[in-house]
Amino acid sequence: MRKLLLLLVLALLVGALVVWVLQFGSGYVLLSFAELTIEMSAWTGLIIYLAATVLLFWLLLTWRWIVSAGGFRSWWRNRRSARNQNQTAEGLLLFAGDDWQEAAKLLSQSADKSSMPVVNLLFAARAAADNEQFDQARQILQRLKVSYPKSRFVADKALAETHLLQERPEEALKILQAVYAENPRDKGLLRLLADAHYLSENWTAAQKMLGDLKRFQAVNDQDLANLEQDVYFNLLDSSGLNSRGTISEKRAQLEDIWYLIPRKHQREPQIIACYAASLGRVKLTDKQQVLLTKSLNRQWHPQLVTQFGELESESPEKQLMVAEKWLVKHGEDADLLLALGRICQRLKFWGKAKDYFTTAVKLRPSVQGSIYLASVLEKIGDSNASAEAYKQGLLAALEQEPLND
DSSP: OHHHHHHHHHHHHHHHHHHHHHTTOOOEEEEEETTEEEEEEHHHHHHHHHHHHHHHHHHHHHHHHHHSTTSHHHHHHHHHHHHHHHHHHHHHHHHHTTOHHHHHHHHHHTTTTSSOHHHHHHHHHHHHHHTTOHHHHHHHHHHHHHHOGGGHHHHHHHHHHHHHHTTOHHHHHHHHHHHHTTOTTOHHHHHHHHHHHHHTTOHHHHHHHHHHHHHTTOSOHHHHHHHHHHHHHHHHHHTTTSOOSOHHHHHHHHHHHHHHSOHHHHTSHHHHHHHHHHHHHTTOHHHHHHHHHHHHHHSOOHHHHHHHHHOOOSOHHHHHHHHHHTHHHHTTOHHHHHHHHHHHHHHTOHHHHHHHHHHHHHHSOOHHHHHHHHHHHHHTTOHHHHHHHHHHHHHHHHHHSOOOO
16 A cells, blocks of 8 residues: 555656646657557646546555455455345344244344354244244254254253243253253243243142242242242142042141241232142141131131131131121121121021021122022021022022123
8 A cells, every 4th residue: 555655646746747847848748659649738648647647546446455355355245244134133023023934934044144143043943933833943943053052052942942832841841951950040941940840730840949040030029929829829739639648648748838838928818728728628627727717817818708618617616706706897798798607507507697698698699699598598498588599699690691692
């Protein structure tokens, strides 16, 4: 570049010298080649000389740009790269617009020429999976693992996620457990493992994942709380159902699960209701009654009230006394009145049962309340009133689920 600039300066100096000479007199330029002769004024020759010098210099610069690494080849490479990036961007926009078939096609085809081939293939595989083209998704991910070995872990996670989308948690677990030892703190991997255990309904394994999910902040606090509630609920709900042990062993298993549950979840009505039902299954009705009584004294909840009324206590008189105390604060609670009616029904206090059921149905007409009332009226021999109660129950059922035309 410096040599070219030097030549240009010299050429311009020569031109300036000629101009200076021409100031002292005019002249002409004669060019002769074979039989061709060209004659022109000195000024015309000077202009042609300067123009030719500039043109030659420009041509030399252009040639250097073309043959250099940063010239034409770089321009062409950048142009091709920009075109491939545009294809990647277009594919991602198609993915965002839920046009999964076109997104998978475009991203996969442009991957090898893209500056971000791993991104192309990952999104292409996910687009295929979202389009339920699971075989295509697996093929794309296999291509990613072969072509870009350093992205094997990412590809394995994506493959496991594809299996989860197909609701094949066992296949996903095989992949995830194989890579877990090398990446025990990866948040995405932890979430996928939790999802796989959840889908396979392995609540014990899911419960063991909760600590890592919290420790490594793999999910936000609200999602973690919801997951914990689901896992502990299902642990309680499934306790003893598949066990062939003795009743004592089932009780011990249930207690172990209960003490696994954090205190904040032990106070949630859904968890309490599930635990109470589980206590009933292992014949711990006294403990079930104490649990429900304490819980309702602390926090009123209709599901727990209903459970209290359904509880077949070994001391129903005491159960009735406890429930009637709640009338002071909840005298117009239809769930409590139904529960009281059920307890009186078991005690064969037909008059009180009739009163409680009648009041409950007036406060909140329901199929269940009408059936309970009809049953009690039938017991005391009032057939007409019993038939009317059954009729009201049928009408309540029709109102809840109207018949199709």
